[in-house]
Amino acid sequence: MSSSAAHPRLATAGPPRRRLRLSWGDERLRGIVWQVLVVGVVVSVFWWLWQNTVHNLEVRRIATGFGFLEREAGLPIGESLIPYNPTNSYLRALTVGVLNTLKVAIIGVVLATLLGTLVGIARLSNNWLLSKLAGFYVEVIRDLPLLLQLLFWYTILQGLPGPRQALTPVEGVYLSNRGMLLPFIEWNAAHWWSLAAMVLGIVLTRLYAREMRRRQYADGRPRKVWPAGLALILGLPLAVWAAFGAPFTPDIPALRGFNFRGGITVSPEFFALLIGLVTYTAGFIAEIVRAGILAVNTGQWEAAEALGLRRGEILKRIVLPQALRVIVPPMTSQYLNLTKNSSLAVAIGYQDIVSIANTTLNQTGQAIEGIAIIMLVYLTISLSISLFMNWYNARIALVER
Incomplete structure (x- = not known):
C-alpha cells in the first residue's frame, strides 16, 4: 500500500504552491x-476628472451640493400620482417624476x-394567416426606431377630434385630443x-394550495382549491367592503363646457x-417566447x-412551464430596455424623471447633481428588476439531486 493511500489527506491535497519570485519571468x-x-x-x-470638474465649477462660481432640493420648484406638472403644486420643493417634483416613470x-x-x-404563440400557430400576421408585426415593429413610433402615436392622438366631437367606442x-376618459x-x-383584504386573500390562497x-x-x-380560493379572493374583500357600508359612487365622465369632468x-x-x-x-418578447417554446423537445x-x-x-400545462427556463433570462433584458426606453418620453411631453430633472x-x-439623480434612479430601478427576475429564475430552475 502506498503512502498516499495510507494518508487520505495527502491523497486529496493539491500540488504545492509555487513561491512568488521577484522576476519578470514569473507569471x-x-x-x-x-x-x-x-x-x-x-x-x-477619475481623480483628474473630479479635480477638473471642481475647478471649472469654482471658476464659474457655480455652487455644488443637493441643497437646491429644498427650494421651491415653481415647476408645473401635468399629471402626478401624489398631490403636487408648483409651490412644492424640487425634491417633491423629482419624486413625482420617479413615480411617473x-x-x-x-x-x-x-x-x-x-x-x-400572445404574438409569440401566434407565430407558431397552424393557422397560416394568423402566423403570417404575427410574423409581419414582429418584423415591422422591430425595424422601426422607437422614437419614430412614439411620435407616430402621439401625432395620431393629437389628431383626434375635440371634446365636443369625442369618439365613444363604449358607453x-x-x-379625444385631451386623452381618454x-x-x-x-x-x-x-x-x-x-384591496388589502384581496391581497391577503391571494396570499392565504397560495398557502392553502401549497x-x-x-x-x-x-x-x-x-x-379542490378553487372554492376556498374564491371565498378568500372575492368573498373576503366583499365582506370588508360591506362592513364599511358598501360605498359605491360611480364617477362617470361628462362633457361640461369645453371639457370633460369626472372619471x-x-x-x-x-x-x-x-x-x-x-x-x-x-x-422582441414575441421572439423570445417563440424561441422558448421551440426549445422544448417535440416529444413533449x-x-x-x-x-x-x-x-x-x-x-x-406542459410546454410553457418548461419554456420559462429559456424565456426568463432574455426577458429580463427586455424589461430593463422598456424601463430605460421610457426616458424618450421627453420627446412627446410626458413628464417623467428625465423631463423633470x-x-x-x-x-x-445644478447639472452634475441633476444627471447624478437620473443615473441613480435608473440604476436603482434596473437593479431591482434584475434582482427580482434572478430570484424568479432561480425558483423555476431545475434542481439537480
Whole structure:
C-alpha cells in the first residue's frame, strides 16, 4: 500500500504552491504588476476628472451640493400620482417624476408581456394567416426606431377630434385630443381596506394550495382549491367592503363646457408613450417566447397529444412551464430596455424623471447633481428588476439531486 493511500489527506491535497519570485519571468508577478497599473490608471483618470470638474465649477462660481432640493420648484406638472403644486420643493417634483416613470414602466411591462406572449404563440400557430400576421408585426415593429413610433402615436392622438366631437367606442368612455376618459368610482378608505383584504386573500390562497398539494403527495387524494380560493379572493374583500357600508359612487365622465369632468383621464402623452413602449417591446418578447417554446423537445407535444390533451392544455400545462427556463433570462433584458426606453418620453411631453430633472437643472444650474439623480434612479430601478427576475429564475430552475 502506498503512502498516499495510507494518508487520505495527502491523497486529496493539491500540488504545492509555487513561491512568488521577484522576476519578470514569473507569471504571477507580471499579473500583479499589470493589475496594479490598471487600477492606478483608472483611479488617476477619475481623480483628474473630479479635480477638473471642481475647478471649472469654482471658476464659474457655480455652487455644488443637493441643497437646491429644498427650494421651491415653481415647476408645473401635468399629471402626478401624489398631490403636487408648483409651490412644492424640487425634491417633491423629482419624486413625482420617479413615480411617473414607475407607472409607465410597471404597466408597460405587464402589457408588453401579455401582448408579446400572445404574438409569440401566434407565430407558431397552424393557422397560416394568423402566423403570417404575427410574423409581419414582429418584423415591422422591430425595424422601426422607437422614437419614430412614439411620435407616430402621439401625432395620431393629437389628431383626434375635440371634446365636443369625442369618439365613444363604449358607453361612458370618451376618446379625444385631451386623452381618454374612463369611468371610475369615488375612492375612499373602504376601498383601500377591500384591496388589502384581496391581497391577503391571494396570499392565504397560495398557502392553502401549497398545503393541499402537500397532502395530495402524501395520500394521493386530489383536493379542490378553487372554492376556498374564491371565498378568500372575492368573498373576503366583499365582506370588508360591506362592513364599511358598501360605498359605491360611480364617477362617470361628462362633457361640461369645453371639457370633460369626472372619471379618470389618461393623458395623450402617457397613452402614446405606453402604446409605443408596449408594441415595440412586445415584438422582441414575441421572439423570445417563440424561441422558448421551440426549445422544448417535440416529444413533449407528441406524448401529450397521445394522452388526448388539447393543444391549449399542452401549451399551458406542459410546454410553457418548461419554456420559462429559456424565456426568463432574455426577458429580463427586455424589461430593463422598456424601463430605460421610457426616458424618450421627453420627446412627446410626458413628464417623467428625465423631463423633470432636465427642467430642474436648467432652472438651478445644478447639472452634475441633476444627471447624478437620473443615473441613480435608473440604476436603482434596473437593479431591482434584475434582482427580482434572478430570484424568479432561480425558483423555476431545475434542481439537480
